[in-house]
Amino acid sequence: MQLNSYVEEKINRIISKISSEDGFTIVEILAVMLIIGIIVGIAFVSYYSSAARAQEVACKRNQQHIEKAIESYALDTDVYPNNLSDLLPNYLRKSFNFECPKDNSTYQYDSDKGTVSCQYGPHNN
Numbered sequence: 001m002q003l004n005s006y007v008e009e010k011i012n013r014i015i016s017k018i019s020s021e022d023g024f025t026i027v028e029i030l031a032v033m034l035i036i037g038i039i040v041g042i043a044f045v046s047y048y049s050s051a052a053r054a055q056e057v058a059c060k061r062n063q064q065h066i067e068k069a070i071e072s073y074a075l076d077t078d079v080y081p082n083n084l085s086d087l088l089p090n091y092l093r094k095s096f097n098f099e100c101p102k103d104n105s106t107y108q109y110d111s112d113k114g115t116v117s118c119q120y121g122p123h124n125n
């Protein structure tokens, strides 16, 4: 009986505290905003680093795709193409984009070696 009234009193005190007009102190609000800011910052950093990694992988795949087309062209004609547009439309689809996904710079083509690279290099790693 005594325990019951003790618990009842505690619950009533908690309810009156919750429903009182006191609200939060400025320090409590600032602490919560700081924590939310840290969480949002971590989320943005991980989003941007994974987006950058995806762009590098896409660039590497583009370069491999172009170099395979160059090899096919060289097998058919015994010479490397003079420029990348010679690969269209027989060796690459007509809408192929010769730009690095990272910064939209055009791939550099070495017609002596038959290789392509972007300003970040071959993204081989």
Ligand SMILES: [Zn+2]
Pocket (backbone or CB within 6 Å): 059, 060, 100, 101, 102, 118, 119, 120, 123
């Ligand atoms: Zn690139």
